[in-house]
Structure formats: C-alpha cells, structure tokens
Amino acid sequence: MSDRMYPIPFENIIEWIIDEYSRLGTIFGVRKFVHIDSKDKIDLFGEHMEVPFGPAAGPHTQLTQNIIASYVAGCRFFELKTVQTLDGEDLCVNKPCINARDEGYNVEWSTELTVEQALEEYVKAWFILKLLSKEYGFGDENGFIFNMSVGYDFEGISSPKIDAFIEGLKDASSSPIWLQCKEYTLKNINRFKNIDKEFVQNISPNICTSITLSTLHGCPPEEIERIASYLLEEKHLNTFVKCNPTLLGYDYARKTLDEMGYDYLVFDDFHFKDDLQYEDAVPMIKRLLQMATKNNLTFGVKLTNTFPVKIAHDELPGEEMYMSGRSLYPLSIALAYKLAESFNGNLKISYSGGADAYNIDKIAEAGIWPITIATTLLKNGGYERCIQLADKLRNLNPDNYARISPSAIKELKENAVIDPYYRKPIKPLHNNKINKKVPLVDCFISPCKLGCPINQEIPTYINLMGKGKYKDALKVIIDRNPLPFITGTICSHPCTTKCTRNFYEEYIKIRDVKLEAAKAAYNDIMNELSSPITKSHTKVAVIGGGPAGLAAGYFLGRCGMNVTIFEKRKSLGGIVKHVIPEFRISSDSIQKDIELIKKMGIEVKLDHEQNNIEELKEKGYKYILLAVGAWNPVNLRLENGNPIDALDFLENIKNGNKEYELGKDVVVIGGGNTAMDTARAAKRVEGVNNVYLIYRRTKKYMPADEEELLLATEDGVIIKELLSPAKFKKGKLCCEEMKLGEIDNSGRRKPIKTGNIVNIHADSIISAIGQNTDTCLFQSNGIKVENNNVIVNEETCESNIENVYVVGDALRGPSTVVESIADSIKSSLSIMDKENIKDKGFGTYFNKQNMEDAYVKKGTIEKFDDIKNESKRCLECNMVCETCVDVCPNRANISITVPGKSMSQIIHIDSLCNECGNCEVFCPYDSAPYKDKFTLFNTEKDFLESKNQGFYMCNNNGSECRIRLNDEILKIDLNNDHNTLPADIKNIITTVNEKYSFLMR
Known part of the structure; x- marks a missing residue:
C-alpha cells in the first residue's frame, strides 16, 4: 500500500458509472441527485452555470470521480486542484494530510498527480459531465464551469510544463486524452439512451476560460501582479487572484480568533509581515482591473487562501498546516467586507473560507459568488451535503448576483463573530472514538x-x-x-x-x-408494571437507596429475587434526592422513578443503617450489594479558615434551611457539576450579592458539563479562572495566580504557579472539590481495599468476599447516575447467572x-x-453508518450489499487512496479504515507491498484470488467449496466479482 492513487482510465469510469447506476441507482456512492431544469442560469466569463457553487481547489477536485460525485450532488462550479511544476513523485506531502474533525486542517497544497495526469483528469471529468448531463438529465450540458488553478511563481507558471497544462485546458481538442474520450464514446454510443453521435461531436473542447492564481506566502506584490498580467494579457484568461487572510493584519486576526475561542491556534506575525500588504494590494488590484477591462476579461479576487498555523498539538505531521472551515469564515468575510468597501462593491469576489449550509445563501445574496467549499464536504454526509447547498442557491433572486453589497457583507462580518456556530465552544469537541478496533466485516454500530x-x-x-x-x-x-x-x-x-x-x-x-x-x-x-408472580426464596440485601441501589433493586426484583433495600435516611434517592438542588431536578421526578422501582415488589427499610455483612448473612441474605454513596468531602487545604462542605450546604438548602448565613460575597472552590450546583444554590440564598467560582485551570478544562457551566453563568455566578486558593483570613481569600503548562496525564494542561497573589473578598467559602467513599465500612467487613479503592471483579463488581458486590459511588467514588446503573446491571446479571435465572429484560428490541x-x-x-x-435528525447508525464512505473524497471506501447481510459491508479500494487520513478522523472506531478494512487490490504488486488484509483477483474468470488474512497469504479458488476461507470473507469477494465487477480495473 502506498500513498499514491491511480487515475481511473476513461473507459473504466464510464463502465463504472453505467454499471453502478443501472444496478444500484447510485453514482460513485452518491444516492441522491440534483436535477436542474431551470432556464435561469448565471453568466460568468461568457459561460453559464446553473448554481454558482462547487468544490474548492482541493481534495474534491483532484480526480475525475471526485468531480463527478460533486456534479451529480448539485455542484456547477469547479475550481480544479492547483498544479505547479513540482509534481507527482517529486512532491512530498506529509501523510496523513487532512484533519477536518472540527475546523479543518491540511498540509496538501497542490495536486499529488503529475501535471500531465492532472490535465487528463480534468479533460475526462469535463467530457463525462457533458455526457451525464444529457444521459441522466442532471441539467443543461452547458450549465457548469471549470476554473483552473495554478501556482506558485512566475517562473513555474510560465514554464513549458504549466503552459502546456493551461493551453490544454483552454483547448483540449488536439490532446490524446480528448481524442480517446471522443473515440471511445462514439464506438460505444449504444451504451447510452439519450446521447447520439451529433451530441458527442459537438462537445466543446474549450474546458477553461478562467484561472485562479494561487501564490505562496511571501510572494512579492510585483511578482503577483506580473503573473496576473501574464494570465490576462498573454493567456487571455479571466483571472482571480487568491488573497490571504494575512491582509487583515496580525493584530486583527489574533484578536478575532482569541475572542472566538480559537486562542489555542499558534501563529506569529511572520506571514503577516512577509505576505502581500493591504496598502500594496489595493493599487495592484486597481491596475489589474483596468488591464482586464482593456482585454474584455473579468478580473477579481479569490477569498481566501487557507490560514497558516503551527502544528502544536499533533493534529498532523510536520511543522505548519493550513486552517480552514468555520474558524476561517470570520476572517474571510471580514476581508471580503474590507475589499468591498475599498472598491465600492465593484470588485468581483470569488469566495471560499468556511462556506457551508449555514451561510452559503447569505454570501450569495450579498453578491459574492462563485462560492467554493471544502471542509464541509470532508465531514459526515460528504458529497451529499451539496444537495442542500444547491437547494439554497437555486431559487435565489438573480438580482442578487448583479453587484456586491458592502452593507450586506458588513452584516455577515458582524454576525460571524457572535454567532455560536462559528465560535469555539468552551469545551472542545469530545473524542468520538469508541475503544475498539474496526472489524473486517459487520462494522456498523451505534x-x-x-x-x-x-x-x-x-x-x-x-x-x-x-x-x-x-x-x-x-x-x-x-x-x-x-x-x-x-x-x-x-x-x-x-x-x-x-x-x-x-x-x-x-x-x-x-x-x-x-x-x-x-x-x-x-x-x-x-x-x-407489576411484581413477578413467582418469587425466588433467595434473599438479596442492598445497602444504600441511591441510584445504584435502586437500579439493583429493580433488576433483581424484576427477575423475581427477594430484595430488601436498607437506607439509613428517611427516604430513598441518595445524593440525587438529598443534595442536588430542586432547580435542577424536582423531588416529584425523583419520586416517580422510585415508585417505578417499587413496582418490582422490593422491600424498603428506611431509617435503617446496616453496616455488618455477617449479620445480614445470618439473617438469610445470600447476596449483599453495597451501594453506599460517596459523602466524605475532600479536604481543602487552606492556611486559615474552615470552608463549608458543598454537600452539607446543598443538603441543608434542600431540606429548607433558608436562613443560611453566607454573607454578601460567597466563594465556591471547584470546577465540577457539584461546584456549579453549589454556586447556583448560593446565588439563590437571601442576602447573597456575589458568588465567585474559582478554579485553578480555565473553563475549558473544568470537569463540569458545559451546559452546567453556562447555566451557572446565566444565573450570575462569576467565574474566576487560573486561581488556586491559599488562605482565608479577615474576609479575604488569598489566591495564587496560575498559568497553563504542558498537557498532563489527565489530558489537561497542567496549572503552574506564577507567584502572583490575588485577593477576593469573601464572607464565606464553600469547598466543592470532590468527595470520597468512606472505606471503613469495607475494611471492617474484610473487603479488599487498596489505595482507598475497593478491589472488585471488573466484569461482575463482586468483591473478594463471595456473593458480596460493590456498586456505584461506593466502588467508583463520585460517579454519574448512568455509571451506577451500569454497575448494578453487572452485579445483577452475575447474581442471576449464579441462580440460573433468566431475566425478563435486557432484551434486543426489533423496531x-x-x-x-x-x-x-x-x-x-x-x-x-x-x-x-x-x-x-437521528442518523440511525444502527441501520447505516458508512462514515468512511462519506468522508473519502476519492471514493476509496465503498459500501456493498452482500447477500445474507442485513447491513452494508465496507471494502477499501487501494488504488484510489492517497492516505489522506480523513476516514480515520471520523470513523467511530479507534481505527483507520484505509488500513484496517478489507481491501481490494487492482495489481499484484500493490497487494504484495501492502500489509492490509484484502484480496487480489489473479484471473479474469473471477475464481482465483490471493488473500491476506491476518499475516497469512492464501491462494484461493472461489469455485472450490472445500476451501478454508471464512464464509463472510468469501461472500464479500464473491459479491464484488458478481455485482461490483466495475471496481476491478
């Protein structure tokens, strides 16, 4: 396996499309198509397009099939991937090269093909789109535009290699690939229903009348102007010049990104000083506009090139990467406004920079078009995201396209910095991976x-x-x-x-x-609901009536066990009932769950503390579950003062103690959900004016859920970040300022002391830094404890004492309700197994x-x-996943329907993969599908050089193949029913041979 993909020959692509469409109703995996029959087309460069958007010069316009997939999903403007003199094997791109998990990053800056191959791909794509438009009625054959892109300096762009590329796209009629496309189509005209020879003969070879110039960072203004002048005057091409966000200046970019939550992006002012300056750009653009007018051509700018940042957190290999997506939008639209103002709306702006379903229609309505997209297509849904974008644009008033509106762009600019969609959340996007490796077959999961x-x-x-x-x-x-x-x-x-x-x-x-x-x-x-009619004589004691104890009582009671819950307080519910404030969850809601559990016929003994396991055994209880909560506070070390314990405070409030004396200024120390509850409850105490919550890291690293943090802020709690409390004396809490260092074992940046002291006025302090389980109960009963942790069997929660289980907070320390339920399920299933009882629940539901x-x-x-x-909105991943299929620009991951399987199977096409790594980013497994899924190889050489498990067909009759499973290479005759090949694998290979033969070239 190499990181080089192979272009598909023209005839193979045609066969692929026809076979796939006739058998599956899809084209390169795209299931939903956009057909445009409107006569309203938008004019640009003397050409027409049905909707003014499409893929940017990037991963979605590198190969023919990428462009085809974009087209059938609704795109009509194609900015072809940039070419330069350094190409093919000479171009070294770090792999993986794409990470679009949130905002996008990439390190690939131009086509990885040779320039000659790139030309062939674009000619093939152009020709095929003409055929598809007519054959399948996607739209007018003259309803789309190709725009070539070149870089990076004058010497390279004027070289024979790039000149041949430019001229070949201006007029492809004499190129071998054009002649090949035409000859094959005419010879196989019978394969088409709606295409005749006249149509093929009249397909225009004039593929591009326009070009986008992409220059490297640091390219001098005189060099940029020289290249653009050359493209206008000598090549007679309508020209866009890509401009960088660096035109906004370092201070603006840094301030904007910091305020929007992207303060972790690392960049300095180097590129801002080294790149084209705004004061040089404006007069240069004016001169180029005059030149274009003189030559009856269109000149404009392309906004924007991606934004360079340092690779500081191992996002990708290398030292520098290019940022795109929603974080680039506020910068790109700000630059659009700046230029629109400078030119009074008379400068043509082609746009890319975070365009997606949230803004594409608004950008177009402001007069900015064509619009190209990249990052949004790299996410789940992939090319089919274009369908919604086409719908948003196809019905816009044509008057919007007449002229740029600076006032409309200004509104977009102002909204961009406050819109929650573009702002980075306080907490980063959680890890989407599950801790499992993707299987070769049946990988669909929820x-x-x-x-x-x-x-x-x-x-x-x-x-x-x-x-x-x-x-x-x-x-x-x-x-x-x-x-x-x-x-x-x-x-x-x-x-x-x-x-x-x-x-x-x-x-x-x-x-x-x-x-x-x-x-x-x-x-x-x-x-x-009702209690089971048949009851077991086996008795189970559950010590503790919180969530873990209640859940265990339910599961065991449901299967007929004789269960007694012992609760030392006067009511069930544990910390949820006695501590969590009423404004978060009502007592009525809690009681409804308690009543539901009681329906299982369990016995409840309230105000009944039970600490002796042997005593319970003597009373006939065969099984004992310890589900006591974690009520012991973690001590806050202060030189002076005794802080109030958060749980004591919350329980008092919950019990109706409205006369709590806190004073006017209250400080809560901690960063978890309990700290948020405490601060919000304190804010509601009569006489309290200010509640300060201090934490030694930033909000980003607080363990509290973001929604709880936001609710606390909405309630008026004042968050004080990067402070560590030291002492409390005479109404002042003395704190040391902290700064964030390197990432520690918790995955968070370590707080480091600075030596600076901050004093906060406080009438009272509440400590909410955590709770512990009282291990004395376990130790006194002979249950094994190490380092204050109870030792149990992880699969069953059974302790070292037979038939004695520890669950919930008693086992984990402070944990979540759902984790407590999980422990109760484990212990209950263990007991049922010992008693040979089949539970009525835990079933699989077939909806x-x-x-x-x-x-x-x-x-x-x-x-x-x-x-x-x-x-x-639910994507029903239990039915369909195909994430790796969606996010692959090259269509190197394929979904196939295998007989006998209810769900689709995924295979990887080695020859189409350039190891960009995007499927690894989004796969829900902790895996890389391009390495870990069953792989189809098109050549024996590729098969032997790879480590992927997969197969290569050795002959044309579809029976003999070579297969790698684990580390073993097998030679198999599929017609031999006695071979040792696993049935699932054999079915996949047979299905590819019989139904997906177009994949094998």
Missing part, C-alpha cells in the same frame, strides 16, 4: 449506544418517539434504565459525545427525548426501521425546536 455505560438502545427509542409510540419507547428505555426521570434530567449523557450528528450541527438531544418519553408514557407503564429513511437524512444540516422531531 456510537451513542456504545458510548452509553448501559448500552441503551438509543436509536430504537428515538425512532419510536418519532412515530408517536411513547409507551414502546419507554419500555425500551426502562429495560436497562429504571431511572428515566433522573437520567432524563441530570444524566451526564456520554452517549452524545459519540453522536455522529456532532459533525453536522449538534448532537441528538438524547437525554431530552428520554425525559419526554418518561413524561408521556409514565402512567401507562405504571398501569402495566421496524427503513434503511432508505436513514439514507435520506445523510448530508442534511437540520435542527428542530420540538424534541419529538429529533428522530428526523
């Missing part, structure tokens, strides 16, 4: 389900809610989660960190849907879902106000 500690059937109940089947949805939920109100309100929802929708707009509101199901169907479910409905949602940005509509 990342949300696997991200959930209890493996909840999330897509199933979201789908049921969308159908209005609320009771069925709640049944799915309580199968593994008997606390739907509690988890529907305060769950930490780790499932959402894995949700594929994070790469569209925002995660599915899974927690809210759960709560909606609980509210809608609670009464119906309660009327149906009829339509795979085509899942495909329809791919590529569409969508948000709803009504929680019940979240099913329309």
